[in-house]
Amino acid sequence: MYQSTSLTMQKIELIPNNTLITETPEEGRQLAVKMARLIIKLTQPDADKRTEQREIYANDPIMLIQIGQTVAMEFATISKANNYWK
Amino acid sequence: MYQSTSLTMQKIELIPNNTLITETPEEGRQLAVKMARLIIKLTQPDADKRTEQREIYANDPIMLIQIGQTVAMEFATISKANNYWK
Amino acid sequence: MYQSTSLTMQKIELIPNNTLITETPEEGRQLAVKMARLIIKLTQPDADKRTEQREIYANDPIMLIQIGQTVAMEFATISKANNYWK
Amino acid sequence: MYQSTSLTMQKIELIPNNTLITETPEEGRQLAVKMARLIIKLTQPDADKRTEQREIYANDPIMLIQIGQTVAMEFATISKANNYWK
Amino acid sequence: MYQSTSLTMQKIELIPNNTLITETPEEGRQLAVKMARLIIKLTQPDADKRTEQREIYANDPIMLIQIGQTVAMEFATISKANNYWK
Amino acid sequence: MYQSTSLTMQKIELIPNNTLITETPEEGRQLAVKMARLIIKLTQPDADKRTEQREIYANDPIMLIQIGQTVAMEFATISKANNYWK
Numbered sequence: 086m087y088q089s090t091s092l093t094m095q096k097i098e099l100i101p102n103n104t105l106i107t108e109t110p111e112e113g114r115q116l117a118v119k120m121a122r123l124i125i126k127l128t129q130p131d132a133d134k135r136t137e138q139r140e141i142y143a144n145d146p147i148m149l150i151q152i153g154q155t156v157a158m159e160f161a162t163i164s165k166a167n168n169y170w171k
Numbered sequence: 172m173y174q175s176t177s178l179t180m181q182k183i184e185l186i187p188n189n190t191l192i193t194e195t196p197e198e199g200r201q202l203a204v205k206m207a208r209l210i211i212k213l214t215q216p217d218a219d220k221r222t223e224q225r226e227i228y229a230n231d232p233i234m235l236i237q238i239g240q241t242v243a244m245e246f247a248t249i250s251k252a253n254n255y256w257k
Numbered sequence: 258m259y260q261s262t263s264l265t266m267q268k269i270e271l272i273p274n275n276t277l278i279t280e281t282p283e284e285g286r287q288l289a290v291k292m293a294r295l296i297i298k299l300t301q302p303d304a305d306k307r308t309e310q311r312e313i314y315a316n317d318p319i320m321l322i323q324i325g326q327t328v329a330m331e332f333a334t335i336s337k338a339n340n341y342w343k
Numbered sequence: 344m345y346q347s348t349s350l351t352m353q354k355i356e357l358i359p360n361n362t363l364i365t366e367t368p369e370e371g372r373q374l375a376v377k378m379a380r381l382i383i384k385l386t387q388p389d390a391d392k393r394t395e396q397r398e399i400y401a402n403d404p405i406m407l408i409q410i411g412q413t414v415a416m417e418f419a420t421i422s423k424a425n426n427y428w429k
Numbered sequence: 430m431y432q433s434t435s436l437t438m439q440k441i442e443l444i445p446n447n448t449l450i451t452e453t454p455e456e457g458r459q460l461a462v463k464m465a466r467l468i469i470k471l472t473q474p475d476a477d478k479r480t481e482q483r484e485i486y487a488n489d490p491i492m493l494i495q496i497g498q499t500v501a502m503e504f505a506t507i508s509k510a511n512n513y514w515k
Numbered sequence: 516m517y518q519s520t521s522l523t524m525q526k527i528e529l530i531p532n533n534t535l536i537t538e539t540p541e542e543g544r545q546l547a548v549k550m551a552r553l554i555i556k557l558t559q560p561d562a563d564k565r566t567e568q569r570e571i572y573a574n575d576p577i578m579l580i581q582i583g584q585t586v587a588m589e590f591a592t593i594s595k596a597n598n599y600w601k
Contacts, residue, residue: 098541099541099544099545099548100540100541100544103539103540103541104540104600105540105594105599105600106601109189110186110189110190110191111184111185111186111189114185114186114206115185118185118210118213120544120587121583121587124548124582124583124586124587125579125580125582125583127548128569128572128573128579128582129573129574129579131573134573134574138576138579139214141576142214142576142580143214143215143217143220144215144220145576146224146227146228146231146234147233147234147237147577148576148577148580149211149214149215149224150211150228150234150237150238150241151237151577151580151581151584152210152211152214152580153207153210153211153241154237154240154241154244154584155580155583155584155587156210157206157207157210157241157244157245157248158244158584158587158588158591159587159590160245160248161244161247161248161591162587162590162591162594162599164191164248164251164252165251165594165595165599166594166599166600166601169191169192169248169251169252170190170191170252171192171252195275196272196275196276196277197270197271197272197275200271200272200292201271204271204296204299225300228300229300229301229306230301230306232310232313232314232317232320233319233320233323235297235300235301235310236297236314236320236323236324236327237323238296238297238300239293239296239297239327240323240326240327240330242296243292243293243296243327243330243331243334244330246331246334247330247333247334250277250334250337250338251337255277255334255337255338256276256277256338257278257338281361282358282361282362282363283356283357283358283361286357286358286378287357290357290382290385311386314386315386315387315389315392316387316392318396318399318400318403318406319405319406319409321383321386321387321396322383322400322406322409322410322413323409324382324383324386325379325382325383325413326409326412326413326416328382329378329379329382329413329416329417329420330416332417332420333416333419333420336363336420336423336424337423341363341420341423341424342362342363342424343364343424367447368444368447368448368449369442369443369444369447372443372444372464373443376443376468376471397472400472401472401473401478402473402478404482404485404486404489404492405491405492405495407469407472407473407482408469408486408492408495408496408499409495410468410469410472411465411468411469411499412495412498412499412502414468415464415465415468415499415502415503415506416502418503418506419502419505419506422449422506422509422510423509427449427450427506427509427510428448428449428510429450429510453533454530454533454534454535455528455529455530455533458529458530458550459529462529462554462557483558486558487558487559487561487564488559488564490568490571490572490575490578491577491578491581493555493558493559493568494555494572494578494581494582494585495581496554496555496558497551497554497555497585498581498584498585498588500554501550501551501554501585501588501589501592502588504589504592505588505591505592508535508592508595508596509595513535513592513595513596514534514535514596515536515596
């Protein structure tokens with residue numbers, strides 16, 4: 086579909102199961118975390134480097150906060166998609 | 172459900188009581204703070220390190236501001252889920 | 258309600274009067290500022306340190322901008338809660 | 344109304360004319376800029392310091408970008424309040 | 430309309446054609462870029478300095494990312510105004 | 516349409532196929548990534564420099580996180596445009 090652009094894209098699955106719908110808020114939150122991680126995987130495909138980087142994230146307070154903001158953004162979208170599991 | 176991905180996830184509860192619904196705005200705000208903290212816990216599972224890091228956050232103005240932004244984002248979602256407690 | 262988590266929380270009021278509803282946009286904006294400040298108070302409970310930090314914020318342009326972003330986020334939620342005071 | 348909290352607040356008007364409603368998108372955009380500036384004024388009440396700081400903003404690319412983000416956030420709220428001037 | 434405040438504002442047009450409505454998503458995206466640039470122009474009115482700054486943006490990865498975030502924010506508003514061109 | 520402003524714009528396509536509508540969440544996510552990249556391309560048109568910069572992004576944890584935030588923002592808009600593929 087997007088082959089008309091000059092952009093290439095890694096062939097990794099960016100949204101597990103290709104749906105934003107989850108059964109519970111907890112699963113929706115886990116999906117938010119996974120979607121955030123998969124963008125990092127797309128940008129840095131080397132698994133060893135990602136392992137190194139996760140050590141850096143985990144020990145740097147500002148990065149921990151920023152990861153929290155990323156998850157909050159993804160979760161906002163997932164929550165709406167699920168009508169807040171009401 | 173997500174075992175088809177190569178991502179592993181800590182087995183911690185990311186949303187207390189597995190619901191975004193709270194009785195009051197005050198409880199919704201507390202939930203926003205907890206959800207933000209639980210993402211930090213997921214990323215940095217070592218309790219001693221988190222205690223050290225909280226000392227850093229509390230004394231660094233830019234981190235305090237960024238924590239505020241994270242809470243604001245989580246609270247936006249929780250507020251909508253509760254129809255603003257109207 | 259949240260005692261099943263291992264998170265402790267300061268016993269401070271995070272939302273004055275426990276409502277997002279205000280009579281006017283101006284009061285809504287003031288509430289946004291207060292809610293943002295109360296998250297800082299939660300994270301840094303020492304009043305003297307907060308006074309020192311406010312001196313830092315007020316004299317650091319990037320922090321002033323970031324405070325503005327925090328208020329904008331809180332105000333977005335408050336404005337929706339009040340249906341934009343229409 | 345908020346005197347029950349220990350927070351003090353400068354007596355400045357945070358929202359000109361106490362309304363989010365404007366006649367045109369252009370006026371809505373100007374209101375977004377003003378609301379962003381008034382939060383800076385609230386946090387740094389000294390006019391001379393603000394003049395100095397504006398010189399810093401104007402010459403620092405990352406600050407210019409961040410100011411743009413602040414205005415975008417305020418404008419999102421104002422646009423909704425005005426139903427996008429449709 | 431805003432002369433009752435002490436804020437002065439450059440007399441530049443902040444929203445081209447004074448409307449958020451565009452015919453296509455592509456034009457909406459271009460409008461998002463322009464609206465973001467016009468806030469920079471408002472804050473830094475000197476054209477020569479802006480030219481210098483654009484060289485800095487274009488060669489600094491974090492600034493490129495931040496510009497992307499600004500455009501994403503403006504585009505969110507424009508997209509809603511146009512009901513996503515559906 | 517925008518020639519009345521003094522802003523010049525690269526003649527590149529900012530939204531592939533000029534639509535926000537995709538068949539699946541996965542394609543919507545890919546579109547979010549592409550839209551984010553095209554803003555970088557607009558700001559830094561030199562392909563060799565972009566290749567160098569992508570090496571920098573991929574190896575800098577804070578940049579990886581910030582890229583994730585940009586994609587999350589674009590995806591929020593695309594998801595709404597598609598009514599969350601429900």
